[in-house]
Amino acid sequence: MNSKAVLLAALGLAASLGVAAPQTYTIRAGEKSPQVAQVESKTEAETFTGKTANVTGRITFDAAKKTGSGRISVDVKSIDTGIPLRNDHLQESRWLDAGKHPAITFETTQVRHISGDQYRVTGRYTMKGVTKNITTTATVRLAKASEQTRRQGFRGDVLQIRTSFNVVLKDHGVVISGQAVGKVSETVRISITAYADSGR
Amino acid sequence: MKWLKAAAWAVMVIAGLALPVTFVVEGQYRSKASMHQLVKASAEAGLFGDPYEELGTPQVFVIEDPSAVLAEKTDDGVPLLSKDKLDEKGLYPLQMQMVSWIAGLARMGLGAMIGAGVLALVLAMWIERRRAAQSSSANQPS
Numbered sequence: 491m492n493s494k495a496v497l498l499a500a501l502g503l504a505a506s507l508g509v510a511a512p513q514t515y516t517i518r519a520g521e522k523s524p525q526v527a528q529v530e531s532k533t534e535a536e537t538f539t540g541k542t543a544n545v546t547g548r549i550t551f552d553a554a555k556k557t558g559s560g561r562i563s564v565d566v567k568s569i570d571t572g573i574p575l576r577n578d579h580l581q582e583s584r585w586l587d588a589g590k591h592p593a594i595t596f597e598t599t600q601v602r603h604i605s606g607d608q609y610r611v612t613g614r615y616t617m618k619g620v621t622k623n624i625t626t627t628a629t630v631r632l633a634k635a636s637e638q639t640r641r642q643g644f645r646g647d648v649l650q651i652r653t654s655f656n657v658v659l660k661d662h663g664v665v666i667s668g669q670a671v672g673k674v675s676e677t678v679r680i681s682i683t684a685y686a687d688s689g690r
Numbered sequence: 691m692k693w694l695k696a697a698a699w700a701v702m703v704i705a706g707l708a709l710p711v712t713f714v715v716e717g718q719y720r721s722k723a724s725m726h727q728l729v730k731a732s733a734e735a736g737l738f739g740d741p742y743e744e745l746g747t748p749q750v751f752v753i754e755d756p757s758a759v760l761a762e763k764t765d766d767g768v769p770l771l772s773k774d775k776l777d778e779k780g781l782y783p784l785q786m787q788m789v790s791w792i793a794g795l796a797r798m799g800l801g802a803m804i805g806a807g808v809l810a811l812v813l814a815m816w817i818e819r820r821r822a823a824q825s826s827s828a829n830q831p832s
Contacts, residue, residue, distance in 0.1 A: 524732070524734035528746065530746045534791060535791040536791065537785060642737060683735070
């Protein structure tokens with residue numbers, strides 16, 4: 491048996507045993523983006539949520555070994571709080587300073603499987619140019635390519651990643667002052683639901 | 691000083707009548723309010739068995755249209771409130787905390803009006819007494 495035949499046999503055996511290599515998935519933000527990134531502020535006066543579908547990124551996921559890594563980026567300028575004036579304020583230098591820091595990013599440094607589709611994720615969260623390490627729980631689900639996934643505009647297998655965590659604004663140089671005191675909370679909750687496809 | 695006393699009484703009466711109204715209105719909203727999770731239908735989430743995407747965390751909403759409340763609940767048993775149905779009917783998902791906050795501000799304002807009325811009344815009475823004292827001393831034979 492020559493080496494080519496051995497390689498083919500090994501590949502065939504691996505495929506039959508269902509051994510899968512880590513796969514790369516892309517989070518796309520288009521016109522009909524399914525991505526959801528939310529920031530929620532809760533005060534005595536009101537709770538408001540800023541949302542954007544402009545989320546991009548790349549995820550590597552090994553379904554067999556239940557591990558992976560990734561980077562997610564959220565476009566700051568597209569965050570919509572439901573009030574145009576508040577959106578404008580959000581972009582200003584004393585808030586998120588979208589001109590200088592157009593993206594909020596999260597990059598994993600460690601991913602550990604907990605159980606089922608739950609993962610303990612540690613990573614670097616960067617907002618307004620300040621990076622902080624955070625640890626949170628994420629739900630990662632995989633849907634194999636099908637007519638349904640294609641109908642939703644996905645190419646190949648689809649990953650759904652859901653996570654949420656709290657961020658202390660002053661840790662990122664955002665100081666609540668003036669009229670915003672009591673209307674914006676010191677700690678906001680970031681929630682992300684991202685869909686990534688393998689593109690094949 | 692009659693005009694100042696009349697104005698003070700008018701302000702105090704109006705504010706005094708309006709004050710209980712704030713409690714009544716707030717109570718009416720509260721009777722329609724309960725904890726809900728705002729959601730939006732999501733075909734993409736449906737691929738993974740969830741027909742909805744949660745918007746924010748559960749809150750106490752004033753439910754103006756009960757048909758916007760869905761049959762499904764969160765894992766914690768909180769009923770879902772459809773943002774799509776609210777949008778269809780042009781309804782804003784009104785938060786009870788916002789109603790209470792505004793009612794609180796209104797009460798503070800009305801309380802301040804009553805306080806200002808009392809001060810104005812005291813001032814008017816003081817000026818009246820002072821004037822009366824001045825005129826009686828001026829009328830006394832020297």
